[in-house]
Structure formats: C-alpha cells, structure tokens
Amino acid sequence: MTKNILVTNDDGVLAPGLLALAQEMRKLGTVTILAPDRNWSGGGHVKTLDRALRVREFHLDDGTQAFGGDGAPSDCVALATLGYFKEKFDLVVSGINVGANLGHDVTYSGTVTAAMEAVIAGLPGVAVSLEIPDGHVGPIDFGPSALAAGMAVRNVLQHGLPADTLLNVNVPFLKQDEIQGFRMTRQGLRVYHSRLDERVDPRGRPYYWIGGEAPTGVPESGTDVGALSDGFVSVTPLQLDLTAYRAVSEINTWNWHDPILSEVSLLRPSSVVAAEKQ
Numbered sequence: 001m002t003k004n005i006l007v008t009n010d011d012g013v014l015a016p017g018l019l020a021l022a023q024e025m026r027k028l029g030t031v032t033i034l035a036p037d038r039n040w041s042g043g044g045h046v047k048t049l050d051r052a053l054r055v056r057e058f059h060l061d062d063g064t065q066a067f068g069g070d071g072a073p074s075d076c077v078a079l080a081t082l083g084y085f086k087e088k089f090d091l092v093v094s095g096i097n098v099g100a101n102l103g104h105d106v107t108y109s110g111t112v113t114a115a116m117e118a119v120i121a122g123l124p125g126v127a128v129s130l131e132i133p134d135g136h137v138g139p140i141d142f143g144p145s146a147l148a149a150g151m152a153v154r155n156v157l158q159h160g161l162p163a164d165t166l167l168n169v170n171v172p173f174l175k176q177d178e179i180q181g182f183r184m185t186r187q188g189l190r191v192y193h194s195r196l197d198e199r200v201d202p203r204g205r206p207y208y209w210i211g212g213e214a215p216t217g218v219p220e221s222g223t224d225v226g227a228l229s230d231g232f233v234s235v236t237p238l239q240l241d242l243t244a245y246r247a248v249s250e251i252n253t254w255n256w257h258d259p260i261l262s263e264v265s266l267l268r269p270s271s272v273v274a275a276e277k278q
C-alpha cells in the first residue's frame with residue numbers, strides 16, 4: 001500500500017526547503033502539500049479559532065500542486081487531517097526549515113509544532129530543520145537535509161512511533177560526505193541573546209522589536225546542540241506531555257491545605273503516586 005504523506009512547513013508554501021522535502025518524500029509515497037501561505041517562523045503551536053481559515057492553490061517551482069493556508073503551520077495540519085483532503089494520511093513531515101530548532105526552540109518553532117499537531121491528530125510527525133551558520137548569505141543546498149529527512153521518514157513508516165511522540169530532526173550545515181551520521185539526542189540548552197529594541201514612531205509613541213544576536217547553544221554531549229557541533233544529524237524524540245515529573249514530589253511537600261477548607265486535601269497522596277508512575 002502506498003503511503004500518503006502530508007508535507008508542511010513554517011517558512012511558507014513557496015519556500016525552497018519545502019520543495020526539496022516534497023521531492024524526497026515522493027520517493028516514499030504520495031505527497032500532499034498544505035503549508036502556510038506566508039512565513040510563520042517562530043509562530044509556535046497555534047489553533048486559530050477567532051477567524052475563518054482560507055486555502056489557496058499554488059504551484060511550486062517544479063510544477064507540483066500545493067495548497068497554502070492563511071493560518072499557522074499547526075492550523076494547516078489540522079485542516080489537512082480534519083478533512084480538507086479526501087486522503088487519510090499516514091505521516092506528517094514538516095520542513096525543511098531554514099535554521100536549526102534546538103533545545104527550547106521547539107516551543108517557538110512552527111516547524112516542530114506542525115509535527116506536534118500531527119501527534120494530536122493521531123499521526124506520526126517528523127520535523128526537519130537545517131542549521132544555518134550565523135551570517136550566511138547565498139543559496140542553501142537542501143540536498144543532505146532532504147536525504148536525512150528521507151532516512152528518518154523511511155524509519156518512521158517502517159517502525160511507527162510510540163504514542164504521543166514526534167521526531168525532531170536537525171541537520172548540520174555540511175556537505176553530504178562531511179556528515180558523520182545520525183545521533184539519537186535529547187534537547188540541549190539554547191542560549192538566547194534577545195534584547196529589547198525600543199524605537200519611537202512618528203507620533204512619538206514607543207514601539208518594540210525583540211532583537212539581539214542569534215541564539216547560541218551549549219554543545220553538551222548527548223544533546224541536539226552537541227550532535228550538530230560534532231557534525232551529526234540530531235534525532236530527538238519529543239513528547240507533548242510537558243509534565244515535570246521530577247518536580248511533582250517536591251511541589252507536593254508545599255502546603256496545599258487551605259485553612260478555610262480544612263476538610264479538603266487538594267492533593268491527595270494517591271494523585272501524586274499516579275502522576276509519578278508514568
């Protein structure tokens with residue numbers, strides 16, 4: 001049975017990284033494309049509820065039919081999986097993003113949150129991002145990252161993914177023969193250098209940009225940041241369960257007994273045991 005693959009991204013439906021990904025995915029199944037009609041980078045996990053969503057048809061540089069939605073990447077995945085297309089999808093792949101999505105980036109990333117929306121739809125999701133060196137100008141070769149995406153998606157189609165799990169794949173900015181291989185990683189530490197840039201509009205009112213230098217990272221071994229700095233493709237399994245299990249016991253030692261509601265124990269021991277069991 002041929003597989004139905006939904007391709008999306010957050011750089012916009014006409015981004016060259018999406019075309020490279022779609023062309024690679026065509027080797028693995030039937031490809032359908034629905035992605036934002038503009039750049040949504042940094043848009044996070046969005047569900048648009050306060051306005052209508054519209055979809056327009058596009059054609060990519062190689063003539064491929066694609067669809068562009070005016071919502072976020074996660075809205076596009078929701079549209080696609082809730083019935084915009086007749087197809088039932090086997091997998092959602094998002095990318096290839098221009099710029100790595102490492103550490104805490106995943107909470108901002110439209111690329112990664114599109115794959116999170118796949119999980120919510122009950123489908124395997126894979127996010128693929130290409131590291132771009134700070135200050136890089138000129139064309140970008142998506143070839144090696146497309147091959148890495150093919151490797152990851154082929155594996156997911158063969159093995160499936162555990163429930164509540166997506167893959168966050170990050171590819172170093174290297175030539176194909178310079179890439180050292182794949183590494184299974186955990187989220188590392190991104191270091192943000194955001195600075196508030198206050199300016200004044202022509203009417204004398206202040207306005208703001210969140211500016212500053214590009215984020216860096218701590219290249220610790222075993223992490224996504226570390227793998228990229230060693231020349232490896234980083235594969236991080238992510239889950240949507242954000243519960244901080246390590247914090248449950250300690251926070252349960254605080255006083256949760258309201259003296260006014262002295263009969264009520266808001267956090268019963270049994271609920272803590274249940275939370276820790278996972």
Ligand code: MN
Nearest residue numbers: 010011041097
């Ligand atoms: Mn992006």
